[in-house]
Amino acid sequence: MPQHVPSPLRTALPSTPQPTPALPPHPRRIVFLAHRDLGNPSAGGSELLVDRLADGLTRLGHQVTLLCGGPAAFRDYRVVSAGGTYGHFLRARSAFSRQVGDCDLLVEVCNGMPYLAPLWHHGPTLCLVNHVHTDLWKMRFGGPLAPAARIGRKLEHWALTGARQHGLVVAVSPSTAHALRGIGVPQERIRVVHNGVAEPGPRAERSPEPLFVAVGRLVEYKRIDLLLRLWERVRPVTGGRLVIVGDGPERERLERLAGPGVRFTGHVSEAEKHRLLCAAWLLLHPSAVEGWGLVVTEAAARQTPAVAFDVPGLRDSVRDGETGVLARGESSFAAAWISLTLASHRRELMGKAAREHAAEYRWEHTVRRFRAVAREAVR
Numbered sequence: 001m002p003q004h005v006p007s008p009l010r011t012a013l014p015s016t017p018q019p020t021p022a023l024p025p026h027p028r029r030i031v032f033l034a035h036r037d038l039g040n041p042s043a044g045g046s047e048l049l050v051d052r053l054a055d056g057l058t059r060l061g062h063q064v065t066l067l068c069g070g071p072a073a074f075r076d077y078r079v080v081s082a083g084g085t086y087g088h089f090l091r092a093r094s095a096f097s098r099q100v101g102d103c104d105l106l107v108e109v110c111n112g113m114p115y116l117a118p119l120w121h122h123g124p125t126l127c128l129v130n131h132v133h134t135d136l137w138k139m140r141f142g143g144p145l146a147p148a149a150r151i152g153r154k155l156e157h158w159a160l161t162g163a164r165q166h167g168l169v170v171a172v173s174p175s176t177a178h179a180l181r182g183i184g185v186p187q188e189r190i191r192v193v194h195n196g197v198a199e200p201g202p203r204a205e206r207s208p209e210p211l212f213v214a215v216g217r218l219v220e221y222k223r224i225d226l227l228l229r230l231w232e233r234v235r236p237v238t239g240g241r242l243v244i245v246g247d248g249p250e251r252e253r254l255e256r257l258a259g260p261g262v263r264f265t266g267h268v269s270e271a272e273k274h275r276l277l278c279a280a281w282l283l284l285h286p287s288a289v290e291g292w293g294l295v296v297t298e299a300a301a302r303q304t305p306a307v308a309f310d311v312p313g314l315r316d317s318v319r320d321g322e323t324g325v326l327a328r329g330e331s332s333f334a335a336a337w338i339s340l341t342l343a344s345h346r347r348e349l350m351g352k353a354a355r356e357h358a359a360e361y362r363w364e365h366t367v368r369r370f371r372a373v374a375r376e377a378v379r
Helices: 045-059 087-100 136-140 143-160 174-182 224-238 251-257 270-279 294-301 330-342 344-358 363-377
Strands: 029-033 063-068 078-081 105-109 125-129 168-171 190-192 211-215 241-245 262-266 282-285 306-309 324-327
Touching (some): 029 045, 029 087, 045 063, 045 294, 125 363, 174 190, 211 270, 224 251, 251 262, 324 330
Parallel strands (some): 105 125, 125 168, 168 190
16 A cells, blocks of 8 residues: 655745835925915905915925916915906916916816816816805896806806816815715715814903804805894894904995994904904804805804804804804794803803814814825826
């Protein structure tokens, strides 16, 4: 009988380590294509966000250019005007070719009217969206201009879906991400990058009498006219003053609607805005929709709670019942305004919670998160 010969001992060979795929380099030359520069009289939260991103990326060693419409201010990064308020949309492509030349990443800031950058820029593009203007088109172009609203809405939706089928889209809040999914942008292409807030510095004094502040561009969807109507119901109970900070095409009409105790400041300096947000008992934000509601976080950093409507964006920046109140209707808004004014202890607790919540959002975190998405976009 043949002797059984055991099979040779199988010695496990060490596995060959697989090379880790190299990450693409950070894009060195970044161009933002946006409607306005922060120095524009009509600038708002979107312009502040772009400025903080551009400034932060510049400090991290990137070469940043902002190509915009209207006046161009001097900054630590390059700012180039492509033309007037509306004409620059038509001239953006030629201005990019003539005055910028090329870049590693083009960031199109899509705020309603698109530039359709993916159709004419053959390098990597990234789309930055504050909020989708679906319902705002009707508010801005009503009555005989309704056909313009329909065209604008369709063009915006097509620009975010049909014209941009492969690039990444940055949303500033979960609400904006939800709206993008609602018009057909795939979830896997959306990245959320929250707004930040600067360290507010030493707090100024709180007003000894009731002081209520609203901050924003005076345009239809901010609904300051609604706030003025509610003020007539609130003022007999609370007393005090209502200060409207900001400017815009609606200012003259709103000033005619304003009753006693209302003051319009127009544009104010950062120092004066800081003083008013510290002095205010409440921030009032009656807007119909926001991307995030940056001023809510700015007020929260000053320990000032907010009363707002339960609408996209604001339901992200306000923690209902904790850092402020989200109203479901006009009567609910007025009731929250009155009750928080009269309940000083509850208002103070909300202010402290608001300050702790705001501490979670800092511009340096926003810049680094955006930089990571920019790196992903150039793969």
